[in-house]
Amino acid sequence: MQNTNRVQSVAVLSIGITTVLALCPTIQAGTVFEDDFSKASATGTDKAGAVESAGSWQGGRTAVGIELVSDSALGAGQSMQVRFPPNSTVYTTFDPVSLENVGDRIDVKFRCRFPNEQAPMISGLRFGLYNAEDEGKAMNGSGYVMTVDPATGKGPSIAFDPNTSEKTMLGGSDPVPIVAFGTATKPFGTEAHTISFTLEKAADGIHVSWSVDNVPAVKGVDANSSTTTFNAFVLGLGGRADAITIDDVVVTKTP
Ligand SMILES: [Ca+2]
Structure with a gap:
């Protein structure tokens, strides 16, 4: 009798494992872009x-x-160093991904390092995901912008940047704040850091959050999201003319 029970338990367990394995592909993140x-x-x-x-x-x-x-x-290996003039950005595009259903999420992660010690500057470091459109003279688009003063770690923010006329990606004047100034995160010296951020569709809007070295910096909800498709990663240093080196940029989509 005990043996029979044990056989049944093993059978139930293996059905359970098979079911979990069968469901896994639908809940695993897929890589959208990796560099x-x-x-x-x-x-x-x-x-x-x-x-x-x-x-x-x-x-x-x-x-x-x-x-x-x-x-x-x-x-080891090559990294990409960008030397920014003031108010400039660098970007790359990838196949568009969309937040269609509740639970859909896009995760972005990259590593970075400032070759030079940064002076304090509100919103100095900025990065985000956009739905970019080539408008001839410049790339434009709408998307989510995250900023922080890299020298102090103060004022981490999240904003939605609409594609209004004569504005460009990661521009500082027209984004709509989602979290204007969060609690200070860790400052950036010349050491390497990992920045990650997430956009997730929920019943009440798009939840946006970001972290430095896996320490949460700020999170907020955009209840009026008008952009749910993204095809570009964008990075900039605001009004600062300086360099940043980045590596291991990864964008994943769940499911
Ligand atoms: Ca590399």
Whole structure:
């Protein structure tokens, strides 16, 4: 009798495991975009560069300097260093992903390092996901923008940037705040950091959150989301003219 029970238990257990395994593909995240710059090549000039890699990286608002560097703090192999003029951005596009159903989420992660110590600047470091459109003179689009003062870690923010006229991606003047200034996160020196952020569709809107080195920085809800499709990762330094080195950019979509 005991043996029979044991056989039944094992049978039930294995059916359970089979069911979980069968369901797994529907709840696992799929990689939408991944770039470690291992096969990248830099083109253009020091002032107007581009990097062809898993992504086609280039200036979004104006030309930027881009080069491939070896940075041991970011690990072995090539990393991409961007030298920004003031109010410029770098971006790459990928196949569009959409937040269609409640529970759909997009996760973005990248590693970065400032070669130079940063002076305090509100909203100095900015990054986000956009639905980018090529409008001829410049890339434009709508999306979610995250910012922080990199020197102090103060004022981490989340905003929605609509695609209004004459504005460009990661622009500072027209985004609609979702969280204007959160509690200070950790400051950025010249050490490497991992930044991650998530957009998740819920019944009450798009939940947006971001972290530095897995420590939550700020989170908020956009109840009036008008953009749910994204095809571009964008990064900038606000009004600062300086460089940042990035590596291991990964975008995943769940389910
Ligand atoms: Ca790399």
